[in-house]
Amino acid sequence: MxxxxxxxxDKVYSTATGPLVALTNVSFTIxxxxxxxxxxxxxxxxxxxxxxxxxxEQKTDGDLVLAGQHHDAPRRDxxxxxxxxxxxxxxxxxxxxxxxxxxLGLDRKQQAExxxxxxxxxxxxxxxxRYPSELSGGMRQRVALARLxxxxxxxxxxxxxxxxxxxxTRETMNVELLRIWEKTGKTVVFVTHNIxxxxxxxxxxxxxxxxxxxxxxxxxxxxxxxxTTEVMRDPRYTEHVYDIRRMLGVDH
Amino acid sequence: xxxxxxxxxxxxxxxxREDAVARFIAAEKRRQQQRLIRNRxxxxxxxxxxxxxxxxxxxxxxxxxxxxxSPVDTFWATGRVMSADYFWPNVGVTLSEIxxxxxxxxxxxxxxxxxxxxxxxxxxxxxxxxxxxQAPPKIxxxxxxxxxxxxxxxxxxxxxxxxxxxxxxxxxxxxxxSVDPNAVKLMRSxxxxxxxxxxxxxxxxxxxxxxxxxxxxxTLAVLGVIVGEFVGASAGxxxxxxxxxxxxxxxxxxxxxxxxxVFTLVIxxxxxxxxxxxxxxxxx
Numbered sequence: 001m002x003x004x005x006x007x008x009x010d011k012v013y014s015t016a017t018g019p020l021v022a023l024t025n026v027s028f029t030i031x032x033x034x035x036x037x038x039x040x041x042x043x044x045x046x047x048x049x050x051x052x053x054x055x056x057e058q059k060t061d062g063d064l065v066l067a068g069q070h071h072d073a074p075r076r077d078x079x080x081x082x083x084x085x086x087x088x089x090x091x092x093x094x095x096x097x098x099x100x101x102x103x104l105g106l107d108r109k110q111q112a113e114x115x116x117x118x119x120x121x122x123x124x125x126x127x128x129x130r131y132p133s134e135l136s137g138g139m140r141q142r143v144a145l146a147r148l149x150x151x152x153x154x155x156x157x158x159x160x161x162x163x164x165x166x167x168x169t170r171e172t173m174n175v176e177l178l179r180i181w182e183k184t185g186k187t188v189v190f191v192t193h194n195i196x197x198x199x200x201x202x203x204x205x206x207x208x209x210x211x212x213x214x215x216x217x218x219x220x221x222x223x224x225x226x227x228t229t230e231v232m233r234d235p236r237y238t239e240h241v242y243d244i245r246r247m248l249g250v251d252h
Numbered sequence: 253x254x255x256x257x258x259x260x261x262x263x264x265x266x267x268x269r270e271d272a273v274a275r276f277i278a279a280e281k282r283r284q285q286q287r288l289i290r291n292r293x294x295x296x297x298x299x300x301x302x303x304x305x306x307x308x309x310x311x312x313x314x315x316x317x318x319x320x321x322s323p324v325d326t327f328w329a330t331g332r333v334m335s336a337d338y339f340w341p342n343v344g345v346t347l348s349e350i351x352x353x354x355x356x357x358x359x360x361x362x363x364x365x366x367x368x369x370x371x372x373x374x375x376x377x378x379x380x381x382x383x384x385x386q387a388p389p390k391i392x393x394x395x396x397x398x399x400x401x402x403x404x405x406x407x408x409x410x411x412x413x414x415x416x417x418x419x420x421x422x423x424x425x426x427x428x429x430s431v432d433p434n435a436v437k438l439m440r441s442x443x444x445x446x447x448x449x450x451x452x453x454x455x456x457x458x459x460x461x462x463x464x465x466x467x468x469x470x471t472l473a474v475l476g477v478i479v480g481e482f483v484g485a486s487a488g489x490x491x492x493x494x495x496x497x498x499x500x501x502x503x504x505x506x507x508x509x510x511x512x513x514v515f516t517l518v519i520x521x522x523x524x525x526x527x528x529x530x531x532x533x534x535x536x
Contacts, residue, residue: 054441076335080441082434090456102366103442125436220486 001068002029002153003187004053009062011048011213020057021212022048028206029216030189032154035181035192037198037205039244045213046206047159047190053189054080054157066155076104079153083160085140087132093119093143094128101152111150118146121180138169145177149184156188163192174200175229182226195248198225198242200231207247216247275362321503329503330510338492346477346488349405353412355475358466360413361420368421369428370450375415382421390414398484408485412476416469420436423465462529470523474516 011023014194025047030036046176051057052064055074064071066090073142087096101111123144132140141161148156162170174197181188192198198205205219221240223231231237301321309315310322317325333339364382367374377440394411401407433453439449481490489512528535 052439054437055438056440074443076442076443078441080438082437084432084434086432086434086457088435088453090531099452100442103439103444103448133533157441174492 001019003032003067004028004030004071005036005063005065005183009049009052009064010060011045011057012060023052023059023213026213026215028218030187032187033185034199035188035190037192037202039195039198039205040208040213040216040248041193041210041239041250043210043213043245044208045210046208048213049208050157050159050189050191054078054153056080056165071184076151077154079148079151079156081144081148081156081158081161083143084164085137087130087140087143087147088133092129092131093124093135096132097146097150099147103232104150104151114150114152115146119165121145121149121183122176123243139167141173142176147181148205149180149186154187156186158188158190160191160193161195163194170194170197171229177201178227195244198231199237199244200227200229205240205244209248219244219247239247256344257287299302318500318502321506325503326506329501330507332334333504333507334511342487342489342492345405346481346490349408349477349480349488350412350474352405352409353477354416355407357416357473358415358469361417361465361469363426364417365421365424365428366450369425369454370446377532386422387416390476394479394483397480400506401485403486403505408477408480408488408490410479412473415476416473418470419468420462420465423461423468427461427465428454431457460531463523463531466527467520467523470519471516474512478512 006026006028008176009023009026010021013020013022026045026049028138039048048057048217055072057071057076065077067077069093080115087093088099091099097118098111100106101108101114103178116128124139124142124146124166127135135143139154144161148158162173165173169216180203190198199221202221205221207216207219208214209216219240222236223234223240258535287413306320307323309316311324312322321329364378368379368382369375390411393414394407397407401410435453436449437456444452477488478493479492480493481488484489485494489508493505493508496502496508
């Protein structure tokens with residue numbers, strides 16, 4: 001019994017030009033503490049699936065169970081992170097990280113301590129009193145990462161969190177994310193269209209294809225942990241990337 | 253690092269390079285200051301030029317004094333008007349009308365803006381009418397308001413309210429509606445309800461656009477009161493302007509216009525200062 005179980009999930013949008021099938025018959029199991037990536041081209045339904053997992057959107061049909069309960073609404077044990085940092089410019093870095101605690105009415109003193117620990121964890125010690133506009137894009141995503149962990153959610157849902165960063169910053173953030181994930185043991189569902197990133201990070205990769213959005217297959221990543229950028233020289237890394245490209249039909 | 257720099261720049265010591273950088277920065281600062289002074293001088297010079305043309309045109313008989321009084325006449329008229337015993341009571345009347353008109357217009361604009369933005373039922377019920385009401389120029393209501401509310405203050409306040417309400421209403425609505433969808437998703441994922449989303453996200457996010465509305469609201473409240481006083485009043489600055497114009501005291505009219513402009517501008521600056529305080533993060 002996994003932490004999250006989806007069975008025959010469908011999602012249909014009603015649009016002006018008729019019904020649009022975003023997801024069809026998607027079934028999967030996600031275990032506690034696993035790092036899962038959803039990979040696929042635009043329109044494959046990976047962001048829709050993430051929204052459904054977050055309880056922000058309703059499935060049209062199928063079953064979704066989280067920790068033994070039917071799941072169809074936002075929960076405080078799920079955290080979400082987006083492609084943009086979505087920091088509030090009127091709040092300092094520290095105040096931004098404390099937002100989830102304030103919304104959920106968590107203990108103020110504990111949250112204050114936790115905020116300092118988290119800023120430490122993401123390498124932003126000393127930036128707590130700055131404002132978001134004073135930080136670079138990579139630093140802002142670090143703050144978003146700290147905020148994601150603020151209320152200690154069990155499941156982290158990340159929607160292309162490093163998609164807007166340059167290649168170098170993205171790689172650094174990937175390494176940091178793995179370090180934090182190994183430390184905290186969270187269950188992560190990570191959306192990306194970057195195959196290499198998915199292979200580098202994940203235990204398993206859900207490969208999705210568009211029109212209509214389907215789960216084409218699941219790739220088990222056979223690479224040792226803890227991982228450093230060294231694994232990118234591992235022949236198995238290249239092989240996984242190649243396999244996924246073939247599943248997505250992007251080989252020319 | 254130093255080694256390579258040394259290699260590519262033979263003969264320059266670290267001290268010499270530092271010195272060059274310091275000199276460059278000093279020169280750059282000087283240039284900036286000179287540009288600032290030049291811009292100030294240009295603006296002041298232009299103002300003086302306009303006054304000079306005004307002076308020559310009026311004092312040397314190119315334009316009749318009854319049409320445009322000279323700057324000197326206007327200056328003396330300002331002193332005369334401000335020391336007259338009828339002046340300050342009339343100022344008091346107009347100021348209290350503006351204060352009430354601005355206050356009510358601002359408050360009702362914000363309240364309706366929030367209600368329409370936050371409640372679908374209110375939006376569905378009221379929004380079409382509020383948009384339709386916004387179409388005609390509100391000045392046409394001034395004579396009707398005099399009929400309804402009389403020659404005293406309430407009719408002027410009413411004109412100011414209907415004129416200043418709409419920019420405040422629309423800017424509040426626009427401000428509350430223009431929000432990053434991901435930020436809304438974030439709040440929803442944190443199980444935040446309507447009120448928490450409003451307080452932590454929508455309201456602070458709307459403040460820049462709302463403050464732009466406050467400035468419009470202020471200008472239009474002043475305009476509304478003066479127009480109201482033109483249409484029918486027994487006291488106030490607008491009434492004085494109207495009366496002096498009738499008596500062909502054009503210099504007096506000019507002085508009142510200048511005084512009113514100065515007052516409006518001072519309050520406008522005050523609002524801008526408040527704005528920079530409230531939405532401090534835009535300056536960062």
